[in-house]
Amino acid sequence: MVLPRFLSRGMAALLAVAPLAMARPGARSQAENKASVEAVNNVTPYNATSMNLDQIVSALAIGPPAALPQRATANDLRWQPSLDFDRDGCYNVPAIDAYGKVAEGLPHNWVSVSSDCRDASDLDNNNVYARQRCNGDWCVYLYDYYFEKDVAIQFFLDVGHTHDWEHIAVWVRNGKAEYVGASQHGNFEIKAASQVRWDGEHPKLVYHKDGASTHCFRFANAADDAIENHKGVWFRGPLISWNGFPAGIRDILAAHNFGKANLALKDASFPGTLSKAKPSAVTFDVNLDVGSPGTP
Structure with missing residues (x-):
């Protein structure tokens, strides 16, 4: 209630x-x-x-929808990013529940950057979504995160929006992560794996407010090991692979209109998002699956 x-x-x-x-x-x-x-x-x-x-x-x-139980492929789990969240923003939450109820989001005008979207309970009721695409020498793992609002100017008529989807891409060749891409305002910052901080095989990224702009992901630095989220750890929420949704639920999510925000995993957006996240040195067909995305 x-x-x-x-x-x-x-x-x-x-x-x-x-x-x-x-x-x-x-x-x-x-x-x-x-x-x-x-x-x-x-x-x-x-x-x-x-x-x-x-x-x-x-x-x-x-309140956000109830989380789906984790159902993910071994490789989607293997490369899932480990996150922290700066205090001036929200936690990601589930975008849909097992009954097809889609998140309604939160207002963004005249409110603070983190009101009602940064509760400790959000880390207990949490989902992350993933889709894999492989061809040639490469596999890319795209992870999508849903946030209920994105506020740029708090307590003002805001240029942000209700609903936010952010994305992280991990590029793997011969079982080794070689690049990571972090979504930033419709584009991606891409770094070689050697320039990324890692939690085992999980790249470390932080959801933060980008100056006077809205929120996005950034790559973690050494100071970020002073964790700011309620769990006090580098966090990975229960993961749902593209073929891990309950029957019919994925189609409801993919068809939903999130306004200015975009579910990058859906068929209409996936190739274009991969194009933005692709390193220039990688030869890859963003439209072709060879043995992917796999089934949990």
Whole structure:
């Protein structure tokens, strides 16, 4: 059950949707959930001068879907990145549950960068998604992470967005990781494996706020071993391979419109994302599977 928190005065602009916050999440339609998000996104200083917007979001916040149980291929697990999350941002959470309920996201206007999206429970209720493509001498492993919002300017009319998908690509040849790509505002920063810090065979990356811009992944440095997430470890969430979803659930996720954010694993986006993440030294057909992606 979503338990509303104390709200300050000035709730007139939200009275029409506030009752929705009292409902059990599973009992609410997607249309009702969307109305809650849009209501807060549309609040301005002129209709909320005496209320704390973070408190409003907390009251109307829609919990993320329940995580799917891990079901991943051995190779997808082998190269899965180990992450930390700077404190000025969210944790990734599940994008869909076993019943096909897709995450509704959180408002991004007039709120802080991490309100309602950086709870310790988000690391216990977590999913990461992966898809492999192999041909020639190479296999690439693309990992997708869903975040409920991406705030650039907190407590202001924001240029960010509800929903965020970020991606990490690991390029492997002859059983050895040779390159890693980190998504950054629609493109990728690519580094040779020798320039990347590793947790065993797992590249270390950090989800962070990129200056005055929105959030993205960056490669970890030595100082990042002072972990900032609630677990206190380099974190890897339960992984779902492309062929590891329950029947029909993957199709629902791939068909969903996440607005400005993009699920890179879906057929319509996968080749283009691999093109952006491909090192110039790699010869690879982004449209061809040879023995991939595999089934858990």
